[in-house]
Amino acid sequence: MATAYPRQRSSTWFLRRWTYRLFVLRELSATFLAGYVVVLLILVAQVQDGPASFRSFERTLDSPGLLLFNSFAMVFALLHSVTWFQAVPKALPIRRGEQKVPPQLLIGAHFILMFVLSAAVLVIALV
Numbered sequence: 001m002a003t004a005y006p007r008q009r010s011s012t013w014f015l016r017r018w019t020y021r022l023f024v025l026r027e028l029s030a031t032f033l034a035g036y037v038v039v040l041l042i043l044v045a046q047v048q049d050g051p052a053s054f055r056s057f058e059r060t061l062d063s064p065g066l067l068l069f070n071s072f073a074m075v076f077a078l079l080h081s082v083t084w085f086q087a088v089p090k091a092l093p094i095r096r097g098e099q100k101v102p103p104q105l106l107i108g109a110h111f112i113l114m115f116v117l118s119a120a121v122l123v124i125a126l127v
Helices: 018-049 053-060 064-091 103-126
Strands: none
Touching: 018 053, 018 064, 053 064, 064 103
């Protein structure tokens, strides 16, 4: 008896719909964010090695390649955050009594918290 093979998919399946493209971009964002974590870990190691080592790495961070990489990482971090916040009402529906909390309220609360925490980190960094 012959077994049925799974349906073959094209290698460009994600180009058919915008939601598929967004899904692939979100998954790709994890690669850039992991790379950014590696850069931060190297930065911590250089700070531990002393001021001369840190200054050398600081010059490396000013290179056009790393500036471009950091820009991509920032855009992908924002994409990752926005798509995650939009998934919160589906992943964690909150009830108040018998009624569900509106999704817009949950998403808005997450964005407000993100902006408040970002502002607090900015104030701490600039002081």
